[in-house]
Amino acid sequence: MSTNLTIGKAINAGLRRAMEADPKVLVMGEDVGRLGGVFRVTDQLHKDFGADRVIDTPLAESGIVGTAIGLALRGYRPVCEIQFDGFFFPAANQTFTQLAKLRRRSAGKVSVPVVLRIPYGGGIGAVEHHSESPEAYFAHTAGLRVVTVANAVDSYWMIQQAIRSDDPVVFLEPKRRYYEKAEVDTDAALESAAPMGRARIARPGTDATLLAYGPMVKTALQAAEADEERSIEVIDLRSISPVDYATVTESVRRTGRLVIAHEAPLSLGPGAEIAARVTEECFYHLESPVVRVAAFDTPYPQSRLEEHYLPDLDRVLDGVDRAFAY
Amino acid sequence: MSTNLTIGKAINAGLRRAMEADPKVLVMGEDVGRLGGVFRVTDQLHKDFGADRVIDTPLAESGIVGTAIGLALRGYRPVCEIQFDGFFFPAANQTFTQLAKLRRRSAGKVSVPVVLRIPYGGGIGAVEHHSESPEAYFAHTAGLRVVTVANAVDSYWMIQQAIRSDDPVVFLEPKRRYYEKAEVDTDAALESAAPMGRARIARPGTDATLLAYGPMVKTALQAAEADEERSIEVIDLRSISPVDYATVTESVRRTGRLVIAHEAPLSLGPGAEIAARVTEECFYHLESPVVRVAAFDTPYPQSRLEEHYLPDLDRVLDGVDRAFAY
Amino acid sequence: MSDTTAHDEPELVQLLTPDGELVTHPDYPLEVDADQARSLYRDLVLVRRVDTEAVALQRQGELGLWASLLGQEAAQIGSGRALRDGDMAFPSYREHGVAWCRGIAPRELLGMFRGVTNGGWDPDEHGFQLYTIVIGSQALHATGYAMGVQRDGALGDDGEAVIAYFGDGATSQGDTNEAFNYAAVNNAPVVFFCQNNQWAISEPLDRQSRVPIYKRASGFGFPGVRVDGNDVLATLAVTRAALQNAREGNGPTLIEAFTYRMGAHTTNDDPTRYRASAELEEWKRKDPILRLRTYLEKQGLADEAFFAGVDEEADRIGEQVRAECRALPDPGPLEIFDEVYAEPNVHIDRQRADFADYLASFEDAGAEGGR
Amino acid sequence: MSDTTAHDEPELVQLLTPDGELVTHPDYPLEVDADQARSLYRDLVLVRRVDTEAVALQRQGELGLWASLLGQEAAQIGSGRALRDGDMAFPSYREHGVAWCRGIAPRELLGMFRGVTNGGWDPDEHGFQLYTIVIGSQALHATGYAMGVQRDGALGDDGEAVIAYFGDGATSQGDTNEAFNYAAVNNAPVVFFCQNNQWAISEPLDRQSRVPIYKRASGFGFPGVRVDGNDVLATLAVTRAALQNAREGNGPTLIEAFTYRMGAHTTNDDPTRYRASAELEEWKRKDPILRLRTYLEKQGLADEAFFAGVDEEADRIGEQVRAECRALPDPGPLEIFDEVYAEPNVHIDRQRADFADYLASFEDAGAEGGR
Numbered sequence A, B: 001m002s003t004n005l006t007i008g009k010a011i012n013a014g015l016r017r018a019m020e021a022d023p024k025v026l027v028m029g030e031d032v033g034r035l036g037g038v039f040r041v042t043d044q045l046h047k048d049f050g051a052d053r054v055i056d057t058p059l060a061e062s063g064i065v066g067t068a069i070g071l072a073l074r075g076y077r078p079v080c081e082i083q084f085d086g087f088f089f090p091a092a093n094q095t096f097t098q099l100a101k102l103r104r105r106s107a108g109k110v111s112v113p114v115v116l117r118i119p120y121g122g123g124i125g126a127v128e129h130h131s132e133s134p135e136a137y138f139a140h141t142a143g144l145r146v147v148t149v150a151n152a153v154d155s156y157w158m159i160q161q162a163i164r165s166d167d168p169v170v171f172l173e174p175k176r177r178y179y180e181k182a183e184v185d186t187d188a189a190l191e192s193a194a195p196m197g198r199a200r201i202a203r204p205g206t207d208a209t210l211l212a213y214g215p216m217v218k219t220a221l222q223a224a225e226a227d228e229e230r231s232i233e234v235i236d237l238r239s240i241s242p243v244d245y246a247t248v249t250e251s252v253r254r255t256g257r258l259v260i261a262h263e264a265p266l267s268l269g270p271g272a273e274i275a276a277r278v279t280e281e282c283f284y285h286l287e288s289p290v291v292r293v294a295a296f297d298t299p300y301p302q303s304r305l306e307e308h309y310l311p312d313l314d315r316v317l318d319g320v321d322r323a324f325a326y
Numbered sequence C, D: 001m002s003d004t005t006a007h008d009e010p011e012l013v014q015l016l017t018p019d020g021e022l023v024t025h026p027d028y029p030l031e032v033d034a035d036q037a038r039s040l041y042r043d044l045v046l047v048r049r050v051d052t053e054a055v056a057l058q059r060q061g062e063l064g065l066w067a068s069l070l071g072q073e074a075a076q077i078g079s080g081r082a083l084r085d086g087d088m089a090f091p092s093y094r095e096h097g098v099a100w101c102r103g104i105a106p107r108e109l110l111g112m113f114r115g116v117t118n119g120g121w122d123p124d125e126h127g128f129q130l131y132t133i134v135i136g137s138q139a140l141h142a143t144g145y146a147m148g149v150q151r152d153g154a155l156g157d158d159g160e161a162v163i164a165y166f167g168d169g170a171t172s173q174g175d176t177n178e179a180f181n182y183a184a185v186n187n188a189p190v191v192f193f194c195q196n197n198q199w200a201i202s203e204p205l206d207r208q209s210r211v212p213i214y215k216r217a218s219g220f221g222f223p224g225v226r227v228d229g230n231d232v233l234a235t236l237a238v239t240r241a242a243l244q245n246a247r248e249g250n251g252p253t254l255i256e257a258f259t260y261r262m263g264a265h266t267t268n269d270d271p272t273r274y275r276a277s278a279e280l281e282e283w284k285r286k287d288p289i290l291r292l293r294t295y296l297e298k299q300g301l302a303d304e305a306f307f308a309g310v311d312e313e314a315d316r317i318g319e320q321v322r323a324e325c326r327a328l329p330d331p332g333p334l335e336i337f338d339e340v341y342a343e344p345n346v347h348i349d350r351q352r353a354d355f356a357d358y359l360a361s362f363e364d365a366g367a368e369g370g371r
């Protein structure tokens, strides 16, 4: 059955399907129960699966991730919602020193298949701590897989893949794109979906590669459309860790130019690693240095400044121009 | 007076001098009092300055940084010891969402001159969580300054500069080098010391630039010595955020090659940003892609494997070879 | 849940019954003269008006968000008025009434909700720190600050005290509990003021605590007290006593102000999704303003002219808030780079300069007739 | 600090006095026959021997570190023996005695301290999770696991219970307190077992808590009890009762086992820097092994042959521990990349392959006669 779904509703539908398929799947977090989450991503799940499987937790993120680990050790597959990106940090210890390392610590005797769902990124006019892009912290941490989505189709499938994965997965949801819609064939087999580790060529092109993920994919596609002079290939990265370098370097070798756009701050953002790595692997193919278009190295500013802070269409186009200035 | 000091003792002497100079300087952390810290870096301070200025805190890192912020808001200059790198994470929320952002939040009306001293890095044969190199998490966080030391002279001066700074400073101490010695002129004026933001050319050379910081500077110098064929310039970065790109790019333009060595995991480690940035700024000067020699993207392994995990002399030399393979 | 809760319903310190009757409490004697009572009433009404205006401004698109204090006026004015000049308050994000008592103009609060600043007032000038959104964080800041007060030797009868505000939900956070412990171990002069408004967004109290919140304190070794947070007199008396205790060097107290969030969590929230309207109706009968007004009327401490005067003043302030909100200047783009660091920072300076050039390129392009 | 501590010295549950006299406690009846008493004695002696050997092995450079349980044997054997097969324990890093009760061979513990693994035994096989070094973390894991037990419907008289071990210092951590609260709110079948050995490295108890630790529980709404941790019988009885209470669905209990760390914090530590030797002397008189031996002797429950037999067994185990430690195989370099992820990971595979090539280059070079 093909349904027109927003990203938010597609994640909701994916969660529902995962919960139906496996009684061990739990949903937990602040306000995920009766309210259905502040973004309604868990809407109706409490009603249909009950309070034992859809758990309104105390207001304590370390507790959410820490008890999820315990539930996973007991054989459950908890899907935790961290209400906003900026409220992940109280859970940093449980995520970085426990969740990410338990498998390795146990020499593989233990799996902790926990999913952390985190609405992330800016652009919604919010107060402080509600617009962060913390993906670099996760991607720098061995033991975690980090994925993000840019459309409803991927949202529906990738949340299910994340839940099925025996690795802990940080599932980043582009909150300002929650209402973007697409047709989703919700009856297809999970196995038929593209693996969540694979990057996707969202728009083919020949003159430069424009790489984005999550909320910036839409901006990248708009930029590619807007550029009438050059043929821009757009890659939707999907997996931030590990990065699908095969797809990325194949594209860059063809186009000779790479522009990376993300909302995370520039310095030590995911673009830094991709730029360094692609330069290593495509040194003789690059006509220009890899160009990065990112947020500035400042705290996310008050919302009246966010349109300047976030890379927008113009900044991405400016980045493309810079790539062609060499 | 010139004294022969280890890095550990030089930090101790610097702390003492800062406490003598300014009654608002406090030292706090787990076991920093009577014990003088597990590495004895705060040795004797409790005896000489009393329990009000050298505070044995409860075993709670969020509490250490959180109360230090409060003390700073009251006009104090707390120097917090986080006992080991791996135990920083419970303090991540206070450090990233509060300490780093309070000045900006207050539009400059508030300063939080807190120093976080963290013994970091591996190579001491320790159990898990005692050998981490978390500098990338800090360097990706706007609002923090991140510095590290490679010798006793810098240790003595930079800890004092960090304490004087009105910005929050993460002061990373290379624990496996605590016992390295040097002559320190402890009577010189603080103003005469090189600013902590400045990189240092630790060994001049002409054929390639080898950049390291903290514990890897010694290894880098050994590698440069060991390479009899090529003239390697070694840069001791000192400040990880902000990076002194003026010094780095000047060197790379001269040598045409850059090798970066650090103990932090490769992906999204500080080397990624430096590689990306230097490539942008020195695109036409680079004879080869920037080469990174780093720890692997795995959790720090059990200690019997650390000699393989940490970049050593051979791995650094291999990196230099790779730079010349282009 | 076990039946631990059921057993001992906690005693609620109350000086003014919901019917506006003055009662006494052995531990919390309070003398309020007519002037004081009227002035408390005035504060309650005015902060409610500021709040109502802010909600309306949000509806009109002038604010991005607002966290209403509706129903919590007495808890805030009572505790806020208990503070002395040298005291320091560490608020959460809903303490508009306390801010009012500390002399923060409503305009300054609006800036953050409008998105033109992230806070911005001078904490030292007002004895009122910036709003803190990450739940629990400020409890540790307050405790550290109080440790500074100790080190400054600023204790004693004329000494200084510190107060930390947070909600019922916040008591679940590790930071809040660490603060309780740091304060206890250090005997720090800090009062923990928990406004238990029964809800943390959609989660009722029983998701946060198995027992009444004030009991938490005893586990850390300091006193906890539950006060009727809709009773401005009791809140004033209990907070004053706790602050005095703190400033005299006797350490922390946890005050649980039992109150109710009569509005939505914020303007983004829709409480009909998770709570019964009957509950709200019940609490409307305990309205903190009504209660004090009844008292004033019954005792003949205020006449119609007084009430009309306060309402007029509220109208004026409402108008002023609307005007000032609209007049709040937008920040300029380059302010993104301001005050990230106290000291010169080459990296930020470079990004600022590059961005200035980038912005200027549009102006040039504009001058030349488009990009 | 205020004098809250001084007031009410907590009652200590004791069934065996330091002089080896059996006493009764109304709440904790315990029947121990001679066999059981002797077997407890045997465990105490054997784990102490394992510990002594491990300290020696560290001195000889065979281990990188060791955290000695000296003095805490009764707290660990008493609580460990209270566990049933299906129960799950979440240890900190010093629970060698509990590990013993759960059937973990000493060899498996040594691996982590020797640096050949980071843990490595199978938690499910033994009902004993991996050692956890980051203080407080495991309290939340235990609570979550217990929530899983609830969801599995594994409660009731024959049900399962969970126990979390941690130290006095750990009670200051946010995570530990969050665990208390999650357990309370969810009425989870978990027992929090705090070995209060009076020290957190160099910090005495008064830096961690203003009041006795068992009191913390009441603030979260569940029972706390202080037991003489050097009394193996009392610890057994109190833990058994708490576990039973948990498995029957009555929620968490906090047990404070009052004991003493007779050795250094770890082999890296030098306690003479921070504590008086008189304190140690005093606690030596309360030695948990001595106490049980006196009881066995006085009651004629064991004879010289028994004691000699246990000592001989200890000698044998000591020898075995030494031999097995030295025989622990070193991991191969490429194991760095193992089990970082459960699923195939291109990135790790690539790093592994590159490193294998790099290592091979030396072998080639070696074969060719040098780099």
Ligand SMILES: Cc1ncc(C[n+]2csc(CCOP(=O)(O)OP(=O)(O)O)c2C)c(N)n1
Pocket: A030, A059, A061, A083, A087, A090, C094, C133, C134, C135, C166, C167, C168, C169, C170, C171, C197, C199, C200, C201, C261, C265
């Ligand atoms: C660490 C953290 N997690 C989550 C949030 C999102 N959040 C904002 S307010 C709130 C509920 C707070 O409830 P309570 O402490 O009772 O205060 P109240 O809003 O009722 O005044 C939540 C979950 C946050 N601000 N900080």
Ligand SMILES: Cc1ncc(C[n+]2csc(CCOP(=O)(O)OP(=O)(O)O)c2C)c(N)n1
Pocket: B030, B059, B061, B083, B087, B090, D094, D133, D134, D135, D166, D167, D168, D169, D170, D171, D197, D199, D200, D201, D261, D265
């Ligand atoms: C989060 C964290 N901070 C610091 C440490 C370093 N550390 C290891 S043991 C210890 C003291 C623990 O004391 P306690 O909880 O009483 O347990 P004990 O060692 O006495 O058994 C400290 C500070 C750690 N392991 N984890």
Ligand SMILES: [Mg+2]
Pocket: C167, C168, C169, C195, C196, C197, C198, C199, C200, C201
């Ligand atoms: Mg509330």
Ligand SMILES: [Mg+2]
Pocket: D167, D168, D169, D195, D196, D197, D198, D199, D200, D201
């Ligand atoms: Mg201890």
